[in-house]
Amino acid sequence: MKLTSFNHFIGEGFEGVFKNKSMAFASIATTAVCILMLGIAFLTMKNIEFNVENIETDINITVFLDEKMTEDEVSAFKGIVLKNSEIESIDYISKDEALKRFVAETGLPEELASDLVGALRASFEIKLRNNKDEQSVIDVLSQMEQIVKINTPREAMKLLIDLKNFIQATSIAIISILVVVGVILIGNTIQLTVYIRRNEIKIMKYIGATDWFVRWPFIIEGLFIGFFGTIIPLIILFFAYNFFVNIFNQAVSIDSEKLIDFMPIMDVYQELVPIALILGLGMGIVGSMIIIRRHLRA
Amino acid sequence: MIILDNVTKIYENGVVGLKNIDLRINEGEFVFVVGNTGSGKSTLIRLLLKEIEPSSGAIVIGDKNLTRMNKEQIPYLRRNIGVVFQDFRLFENKTVFENVAFAMKVIEQPAKTIRRTVPNILSAVGLEGKARCYPKQLSGGEKQRTVIARAILNNPSILLADEPTGNLDPKTSWDIIKVLEEINRSGTTVIVVTHNQEIVNSMQKRVIQIEAGKIIRDVIKGGYRE
Numbered sequence: 001m002k003l004t005s006f007n008h009f010i011g012e013g014f015e016g017v018f019k020n021k022s023m024a025f026a027s028i029a030t031t032a033v034c035i036l037m038l039g040i041a042f043l044t045m046k047n048i049e050f051n052v053e054n055i056e057t058d059i060n061i062t063v064f065l066d067e068k069m070t071e072d073e074v075s076a077f078k079g080i081v082l083k084n085s086e087i088e089s090i091d092y093i094s095k096d097e098a099l100k101r102f103v104a105e106t107g108l109p110e111e112l113a114s115d116l117v118g119a120l121r122a123s124f125e126i127k128l129r130n131n132k133d134e135q136s137v138i139d140v141l142s143q144m145e146q147i148v149k150i151n152t153p154r155e156a157m158k159l160l161i162d163l164k165n166f167i168q169a170t171s172i173a174i175i176s177i178l179v180v181v182g183v184i185l186i187g188n189t190i191q192l193t194v195y196i197r198r199n200e201i202k203i204m205k206y207i208g209a210t211d212w213f214v215r216w217p218f219i220i221e222g223l224f225i226g227f228f229g230t231i232i233p234l235i236i237l238f239f240a241y242n243f244f245v246n247i248f249n250q251a252v253s254i255d256s257e258k259l260i261d262f263m264p265i266m267d268v269y270q271e272l273v274p275i276a277l278i279l280g281l282g283m284g285i286v287g288s289m290i291i292i293r294r295h296l297r298a
Numbered sequence: 299m300i301i302l303d304n305v306t307k308i309y310e311n312g313v314v315g316l317k318n319i320d321l322r323i324n325e326g327e328f329v330f331v332v333g334n335t336g337s338g339k340s341t342l343i344r345l346l347l348k349e350i351e352p353s354s355g356a357i358v359i360g361d362k363n364l365t366r367m368n369k370e371q372i373p374y375l376r377r378n379i380g381v382v383f384q385d386f387r388l389f390e391n392k393t394v395f396e397n398v399a400f401a402m403k404v405i406e407q408p409a410k411t412i413r414r415t416v417p418n419i420l421s422a423v424g425l426e427g428k429a430r431c432y433p434k435q436l437s438g439g440e441k442q443r444t445v446i447a448r449a450i451l452n453n454p455s456i457l458l459a460d461e462p463t464g465n466l467d468p469k470t471s472w473d474i475i476k477v478l479e480e481i482n483r484s485g486t487t488v489i490v491v492t493h494n495q496e497i498v499n500s501m502q503k504r505v506i507q508i509e510a511g512k513i514i515r516d517v518i519k520g521g522y523r524e
Contacts, residue, residue, distance in 0.1 A: 005406050203387050206347070207448065208377035209404040210370075 013220025016193040023189040024225055030185045031229025031283055034178035035276050039237040041171030042272050048164040050263045061126040063141055064149040077146050086133040091125045179283060186225050186287030190218050194295050211296050218292045219285060226284025230276050241265050299325055305355035307341050315341030317511040328482045330498045331491045332522055333508040339491045343460050347379060348372050377405055380449030384461035386441045388433040394444050395429040401451045423447045423477055439470035450481055457481060459490045495522040
């Protein structure tokens, strides 16, 4: 393609968008909703993955012992557990220590907290040398009679992973439907341009224009729609995400400590922007190609 | 040279466009194609432009057999055939200059070449000073001159004119025919489909008369009727 032709295609493509403003707007809006959905789902999934990874790197197993155990029995238990080579350390958390932690985490007055958590028990926090050994350690611990309950972050993580999978499946379904709607709408916009320009296309063909010469302005038009339909929601999402993170952290943080770690937007956008552009521009190209191909065949 | 060898065109609805046509038009000829409406004149034009395929027979233009030509080669065939229509078929949103220049844009000529060539062509067809006008600002004759300028811009070896004077008054019609004759003098084969008896009778050029899809008369120098 020569520069003269390239300029011609860009000019004609732009003209097509502005000739059918309302249809172009509808197509851009549909593409934008599609990309917005993709962006929200992507940001949510990435943040869940990020937090799951954070939990995994600092995995602790908490075991609760029979309250009737004497101090000697507890010390003996500690010694037995530490013999396991897969365990790095074991810390005793007394009932008072557990209460202090709860007060620190919730910010509740100590008196009220002690009423609420009367059932708090002394426990051991077990840190593993390697997180991969978690299940084998749990299997060993669950055989020990002194232990009445074992808590592991896996339960919380399983919930997060289930949530992530649900969001992923729902998003894929919704985005798929929106992609089809977007392609149809872009196709309709292009079809309208083709209809308006049907005589021009005929003249072009008479004077020796190749099919690609006829096709390019419509593909450019589809690309414009796809591009703006991608860029607009990405910009909106950029500011909305940062705004949401600030508001959330202010509202939900405890003692300046964040409850959830959010990924920096730029880290997510490094992956999201290429995916969104491929999807948005792809919708534009596919929509226009289908229509112009049909027209040129006819 | 244009050769039609036993060409028949029957449309899908059963209408016979042309039947067993044998025709030979030499390079540089000026030919009038005459006949009643629906006789097959337009079918002939459409076949030469490879807009439609013959049902049987072969069509050769220069060294190219149209019946064996694939779809991708059609644009390159048409670049060698200028076309002039009765209804002009100009881009209404483009100026005279842009309309004519478009024929060079299609074949991806550099902007510099376009800027240099178009004014010369406009001058050759008598459209000096009209380059910036839009088609709606032109008279019928000027529109047709613009179409002719577009058709000859890329130096085609053949110029097909389908009723070029159909929408024009007698004086303007003569002006257009003079332009076509001038183009023919430069070596271009000119085929004019027309109902204009006065022009055909006065010009005394080769006349091919088609009726009901058949050539019923082909004379080297003749008038509209026998």
